[in-house]
Amino acid sequence: MDMNEIKEIFFQECEEQLAELESGLLKMNDGDRDPETVNAVFRAVHSIKGGAGAFGLDDLVAFAHVFETTLDCVRSNKLEPTQDVLKVMLKSADVLADLTNAARDGGSVDESRSRGLVKELEALANGELPSPSAEPPAPKAAAKAAPAAPAPAAKPTDDSGFQPIPFSFDDFGDEDGAETGLPAYEITFKPRHELYSKGNDATLLLRDLSRLGEMTIYCNMDELPGLEELDPEAAYFFWNITIKTDKGEDAIRTVFEFAEWDCDLTVKPVEEASAGVTGNEELPMVPVPFDLSILDETDAAEAVSAARSEDTAAAVAAAETASNVTQMAAAAARVEKKESAAAAAAAANAAAQNNAAGAGQTIRVDLDRVDRLINLVGELVINQAMLSQSVIENDTTGTSSINMGLEELQQLTREIQDSVMAIRAQPVKPVFQRMSRIVREIADMTGKSIRLITEGENTEVDKTVIDKLAEPLTHMIRNAVDHGIETPEKRAAAGKNTEGTVRLTAKHRSGRILIELADDGAGINREKVRQKAIDNDLIPADANLSDEEIDNLIFLPGFSTADKISDISGRGVGMDVVKRSIQALGGRINITSKPGHGSVFTMSLPLTLAVLDGMVVTVAGQTLVVPLTAIVETLQPEAAAIHSFGANHRLISIRNSFCPLVDVGRILNFRATQANPVEGVALLVESEGGGQRALMVDAIQGQRQVVIKSLEANYTHVPGIAAATILGDGRVALILDVDAVVGASRGHSLKAEMSLAAVG
């Protein structure tokens, strides 16, 4: 793995963290005060900062840092997360996302935006907080508060004072530091027993120190009591060290960096100290030269480490005071809410395991591999169908074990297929979350106050569908906020809440996913829409259209309701493009509007673009597949039920109502004249608009799961045909586009783009 790959992972992770951040902030906006929510939000920003720091992404780090500081204030209850505060934070989350994208794809973020937010964030953090710099830096304070009391070297032994000679005597090979010109330092190092309980080791520190230069060490055992008084967990030894090094005092202090708080340490340049350790004979102690070479001998090292753990064992045991136990219990309780402190410690491990299992273990898989698997399963389905067919053709007994095995195989294939599809299924949540940002942005730009409510975010759909959903949805949300919802003044005048509501809903309905976007705005101005369509020659001036048909005019190419093309909606994308991208997904879009009360866009999309359950039918000698989800029922028409209507139209009466009869073979130009309905089968289908049609086919072959192969990708778009598939016998069959056929039956040509096809 190289840096670029890690960077790639970092940006993937950023995306997840940003989603987490936004959803957390939105939850807080809805009044969620769960500390875990706040923590998760904090961690998201913190993680981004950490990774960004590692890659030297300074802009990102700088902004994340300010953001994090303010979030920390919320986390520590110094700042109340009011709606105003959260507004700033949500905007900051947007900027953080932009900065992340800029870091990944190049480009930059409008500095005035981030600078303004930095100021706001800082104001929030400072407004209710004492300045952080007021806190004393604890490590230094601790070091100063505990001066090295017993420092034996402090006693002067040479009254004359020693001045280092500022030139080199290298030629003499003299080892005296002062004479070689290297600065010398005197160090006293007196560990307290806590040092050992934190996994530090005096011998290791001394070893490290010895690497800086030539060193003389004396171990002072002066404080070692008699055996009877010996406390095995106390620290009695301390060390006097002289070192000659050109690395400087900072390097020496760095060695003791981790030990600083748990020892008494003095470091003095020799010229300041009035004595060297060599004069220690006069001190009332027994200096023992310390042999660092033991560290090079494994046995000795092990002995030391064994001694250390023995030493510290007791020390740590002692350190486990009541307060410590409480702290640990609290930590455990966070893992799983258990009241009993005693049980908590024991439960912590078990809870950990439970949580690990409950969180759902995941792996990341390359999408290509999943695609390959899906393709293979598709082939398996086709193969299984082929096998079934040849068994049926050859099997005369009808109850052979082959049949049973085949049935089982069919079931297994089905299960494998469902499982493989489930791999690709993902909740629509990320797309929905992105929409809340769009709403914020447009609301800001238009000076409107909008609330986005999302429902059914966990509804799962194939990843390919999700990916293609974002763009049309973004456009529709923009429209809803920009055109749909009125200004606060207008809303107030109309007696509505000044805050507009946009509701985004996802749900499953009969094997499809239904996405609804509803706003409580003014609804479609039908008169204006109609006039506009006439002006643009989209409809004749005398056209007699229902309300619903007028509403659906906005899907016509080149149609825009905005009087003036605004920055927000007028990006050269009309609703016709939205409609086309939805249709390209095998979906349908429809609008209903109520003047004064708002509009509802409904999108119905397939759950997957890979397979569908279909009814295999014969039409004029051709085999076609009709998606099962479209079929309400099938019936054998009787002569008495068929009624002629005009020259070319026929109706079928079903349970006292009339339904137009559509000859599929005729509409697809498979034959020149209409077939006799009594000789065929009628499939009662429902189009997205709700209207029913009876599709006439010659015969039904059966129901089958088919693998969808794109016709566009392999051939070209064929009006009335949604896609193709391969049947069990290896033949290609076309999959009927029911809505297109229903639309065509209304007199719209299949050859042109069927702009009004979705009109109910």
Next chain:
Amino acid sequence: MKKKVLTVDDSRTIRNMLLVTLNNAGFDTIQAEDGVEGLEVLEESNPDVIVTDINMPRLDGFGFIEGVRRNEKYRAIPILVLTTESDAEKKNRARQAGATGWIVKPFDPAKLIDAIERVTA
């Protein structure tokens, strides 16, 4: 014998960087994603040194360090805290929990290896 390092960090990015850095420096590396997993993994891996983050879901660095120190077997194992936090109060808390040392991110591979060398025999 190679020294074994256990790293505990919830960020995939940092975990990967640690893995590469430590493996390049000749360490064996075991990884965990949070304090809870860290304590679990600890049992099986018996590392020579631990490098842990502070801000983590489920069980944070403080809780993790306390958990390690509470176990007789791991009272003396060096624990380095690797975090973006540099504030003294948090440092102090980590120390009280039993951390051996504190390294502030951004991630400097040389410094990290240096610190690990410094606390392991």
